[in-house]
Amino acid sequence: MDLKAESDGIGARNVTRLHHLVARAAAARGDAPALTYRGTTLSYADLERRIDAFAAGLRARGLARGERVVVYLEKRIEAVVAMFAVGAAGGAFVPANPLLRPPQVGHILSDSAARWLITSVDRLGTLAEELAERPSLERLIAVGEADRLPDGVPERLRAGACAWDEVPSDGDGEPLGGIETDMAAILYTSGSTGKPKGVVLSHRNLIAGAESVAEYLENRPSDRILAVLPLSFDAGLSQLTTGFASGAEVVLSEYLLPRDVLRLCAEHRITGITGVPPLWVQLAELEWPREASESVRYFANTGGRLAKSTLERLREIFPGARPYLMYGLTEAFRSTYLDPAEVDRRPDSIGKAIPNVEVLVMREDGTRCEPGEPGELVHRGPLVSLGYWNDPEATARRFRPAPGREDGICAPEPAVWSGDLVVEDEEGFLYFVGRNDEMIKTSGYRVSPTEVEEAVYETGMARDVVAVGLEDPRLGQRIALAVAPSDPERFDDRELIAQLRRRLPAYMVPRDVKVMAALPRSPNGKFDRTAIRGALSEG
Numbered sequence: 001m002d003l004k005a006e007s008d009g010i011g012a013r014n015v016t017r018l019h020h021l022v023a024r025a026a027a028a029r030g031d032a033p034a035l036t037y038r039g040t041t042l043s044y045a046d047l048e049r050r051i052d053a054f055a056a057g058l059r060a061r062g063l064a065r066g067e068r069v070v071v072y073l074e075k076r077i078e079a080v081v082a083m084f085a086v087g088a089a090g091g092a093f094v095p096a097n098p099l100l101r102p103p104q105v106g107h108i109l110s111d112s113a114a115r116w117l118i119t120s121v122d123r124l125g126t127l128a129e130e131l132a133e134r135p136s137l138e139r140l141i142a143v144g145e146a147d148r149l150p151d152g153v154p155e156r157l158r159a160g161a162c163a164w165d166e167v168p169s170d171g172d173g174e175p176l177g178g179i180e181t182d183m184a185a186i187l188y189t190s191g192s193t194g195k196p197k198g199v200v201l202s203h204r205n206l207i208a209g210a211e212s213v214a215e216y217l218e219n220r221p222s223d224r225i226l227a228v229l230p231l232s233f234d235a236g237l238s239q240l241t242t243g244f245a246s247g248a249e250v251v252l253s254e255y256l257l258p259r260d261v262l263r264l265c266a267e268h269r270i271t272g273i274t275g276v277p278p279l280w281v282q283l284a285e286l287e288w289p290r291e292a293s294e295s296v297r298y299f300a301n302t303g304g305r306l307a308k309s310t311l312e313r314l315r316e317i318f319p320g321a322r323p324y325l326m327y328g329l330t331e332a333f334r335s336t337y338l339d340p341a342e343v344d345r346r347p348d349s350i351g352k353a354i355p356n357v358e359v360l361v362m363r364e365d366g367t368r369c370e371p372g373e374p375g376e377l378v379h380r381g382p383l384v385s386l387g388y389w390n391d392p393e394a395t396a397r398r399f400r401p402a403p404g405r406e407d408g409i410c411a412p413e414p415a416v417w418s419g420d421l422v423v424e425d426e427e428g429f430l431y432f433v434g435r436n437d438e439m440i441k442t443s444g445y446r447v448s449p450t451e452v453e454e455a456v457y458e459t460g461m462a463r464d465v466v467a468v469g470l471e472d473p474r475l476g477q478r479i480a481l482a483v484a485p486s487d488p489e490r491f492d493d494r495e496l497i498a499q500l501r502r503r504l505p506a507y508m509v510p511r512d513v514k515v516m517a518a519l520p521r522s523p524n525g526k527f528d529r530t531a532i533r534g535a536l537s538e539g
Contacts, residue, residue: 015207016179016180016203016204016207017087017088017178017180017184017203017207018084018087018088018184018203018206018207018241019048019051019052019055019084019085019087019088020207021207021210021241021244021245022034022044022048022051022084022244023048025044025221025244025247026043026044026045026047026048028247029044029221029247030043030044030045030048031043031044031045032044032221032247032249033249034046034047034244034249034250035047035077035080035249035250035252036249036250036251036252036268037075037076037077037251037252040077041249042077044247047080050081050085050168051081051084051085051088052085052088053168053169053170054081054082054085054167054168055085055086055088055089056089056169057167057168057169058085058086058089058091058167059089059090059169060169061139061162061167062139063086063089063090063091063116064090064091065090065091065178065182066090066091066092066182066183067091067092067114067115067116068091068092068093068094068112068113068114068115068116068186069082069086069091069092069093069094069114069116069117069118070094070095070096070105070108070109070112070114070117070118070119071083071086071093071094071095071096071118071119072096072098072100072105072118072119072123072127073098073118073119073120073123073143074098074120074254075098075227075230075231075252075253075254076252076254077252078118078143078164079095079231080231080240082118082141083095083185083231087184087185087203090178090182091116092183092184092185092186092200093184093185093186094108094112094114094185094186094188094198095185095187095230095231095232095237096108096188096232097230097232097233097523097524098123098230099230099523100523102126102127102129102130103130105127105130106127106130106133106134107195107196108188108196108198109130109131109134109136109137110133110134110136111188111195111198111390112186112198112389113136113390114136114137115136115137115138115139116137116138116139116140116141117131117137117139117140117141117157118141118143118164119140119141119142119143120142120143120144121142121143121144121145121148121149121150122144124140124142124149124150124153125150128150128151128152128153129152131152131153131154131157132152132154137157138156138157138160139157139160139161140153140157140158140161141161141162141163141164141167142161142162142163142164143163143164144163144164145163147163149161178203179203180202180204180207181202181203181204182202182203183200183201183202183386184201184202184203184205184206185200185201185206185237186198186199186200186201186389187199187201187233187234187237187330188232189234189330197388197389197391197394198388198389198390198391199330199331199385199387199388199389200385200386200387200388200389201333201385201386202385202386204382205333205382205383205384205385205386206237206241206333207241207245208356208381208382208383209238209241209333209334209383210238210241210242210244210245211245212334212354212355212356212357212383213238213241213242213334213354214242214245214246215355216324216337216354216355217242217272217298217300217324218298219242219243219245219246219248219272220246220247220248221246221247221248222248222271223243223248223249223271223272223297224248224249224251224268224269224270224271224272224295225239225242225243225248225249225250225251225270225271225272225273226239226251226253226261226264226265226268226270226272226273227240227243227250227251227252228253228261228273228274228275228279229274229275229276229524229525230523230524230525232523233524233525234328234329234330234333234334235274235276235302235303235326235328235334238274238328238333238334239274248272249268251264251268251270258279258282258283258285258286259286261273261283262283262286262288262289262292263292265292265293265295265296266289266291266292269295270295270296271295271297271298272296272297272298272299272300273296273298273299274299274300274301274302274326275299275300275301275302275525276301276302276303276304276524276526277301277303277304277305277306277307277310277526277527278464278519278521278525278526278527279525280301280306280310280314281307281310281463281464283314283317284310284313284314284317285463288317293317293318294320296318296320296321297320297321297322298322298323298324298340299314299318299321299323299324300323300324300325300326300337301323301324301325301326302326302327302328303328303524303525303526304450304526304527305348305432305450305453305454306325307453307454307457308347308348308454308457308458309457309458309460310457311323311325311343311347322340323340323343324337324338324340325337325338325343325347325349325350325351326338326350326351327350327351327430327432329379329416329418329420330385331379331384331385331398331416331418332357332379332381332383332384332385332416332418333383333385334354334357334383335353335354335357335359335377335379335383335418336350336351336352336353336354336357336359336430337350337351337352337354338350338351338352338429339351339352342429346429348431348454349425349429349430349431350422350430350431350432351429351430352428352429352430353379353381356381356382356383357379357380357381357382357383358379358380358381359377359378359379359380359430360377360378360379360380360403360415361373361375361376361377361378361422361423361424361430362375362376362378362403362417363375363376364376366403368403369423369424371424371425371426372423372424372425372426373423374421374422374423374433375421375422375423376417376418376419376420376421376436377418377420377421377422377430378402378403378415378416378417378418379415379416379418380402380413380415380416384399384414384415384416385416387399387414397417398416398417398418398419399414399415399416399417400414400415400417401413401414401415402414402415403415419436419437420432420434420435420436421433421434421435421436421439421448432450433448433450433451434448434449434450434451438468438529439469440452440467440468440469440477440479441469441476441477442469442472442475442476442477442478442479442507442508443475443476443507447469447479447507447508449466449467449468449469451508452467452479452481452500452504452508452510453465453466453467455500455503455504455508456481456483456496456500458503459496459499459500459503461483461485461486461487461491461495461496462483462484462485462486462496463484463485463486464483464484464518464519464527465481465482465483465484465519466481466482466519466527466529466532467479467480467481467510468480468482468529468532468533468536470512470533470537472511478510478511478512479508479509479510479511479512480510480511480512480513480514480536481510481512481513481514482514482516482519482532482535482536483496483513483514483515483516484515484516484517484518484519485515488515488517491515493513493515496513497509497510497513512536514535516535519532520532520535
């Protein structure tokens, strides 16, 4: 079914703002389920009405064009309505992962210079100290009873606070002057050093990304997509945008245990799931009942290489599903994917560029790499974001003119220079080598931590593993491993090293192994390499 062709309301050419994705689906199939959380399901018509009413309420309460609104809520219907309504009202939503600690939320509030905060009454109690130190914050919308605000909330916020249910308005819908290149969102992403940076995304970025990903995943109105990743994570937000772009139903999952995912898959007959490697490892260890797995038609991985053993196990669990191995960077939302038809031939590839995107492999001098030559991945196209919020120096370093597009163009098109090293083969397929700032320099060699980690996974002795480089006066850096064993009682680090000696050249064999019950993760579910490096440095 072609959703765009069916729409007799907002047509494809008019989808210029993020909330138009919902409006288009509502015009085509207003009664179809759009969003489910626990026991509540909203149709597309219901979701559109809530977004429009909340947007009008925000404007009536003084939200100005371009103002940032931090949304600090667990994954629930109000969080989705808030984000899309802020964009519809002309503001920019700033989702804060609910797993963040108060100081991290405080950094986001300060750095974004947000005047508005949408959160729950329960979460306000933990934020009181941070709110007192954020004088730019003036307006508070509380999910819950606003007259029960906890002690410690500054008086200036109490005076301007209102409950979620008090916001909706019957005011006008579309703000004046909004266009597709306006700022829609700021996603905060952690780097290897320093505090998180805010990546500024336009409405055009989000819509182009949604339609590109929905195209290659072949999403359709009959799909039921399980949103398990945080909505503050680009891949998590993409579950909403791709779902709404295709008129599918999105099921929000705020899971506590991996088995909760199985339960939701069975209950809602889920057809599509996107996860990160640590989550897939946990899910692969479970016994999936048929009613939980038989409806899944695709599963997708992002946020790091999926170990071959885990991929093989997932293909056993979902025998009728198509596996998608993907690569993305927040600065360009999504970037490459591997066609499922190629997974057997090249399971360690990140594939080729997604539709409407070009990916280049470049040397430091700005020239193209030859096949087989490692270089920096450079992404160009409509998904390239607007840069880093309030950080022109970092923006200038990462967002530079697209290679080969400078001549004759008065305003050169920006491209994202990712900082990721990749190799392109003769057929144009890409292979991830490692982060420029995570490459290990040992004994005069540059070693990809991913290659070492893959060798560890091949032994079958590790459930999770991360390789890092530690300073060494003789080697420059020595390779160290953090390992969560598959079988802790029988794990022997000497046996692991012995097996690695048979798989790797001598200079790539780790010198240190630290056994951990569980590897630290970032709020987005990825391995926290900074915390792991710190733990390994301490011995």
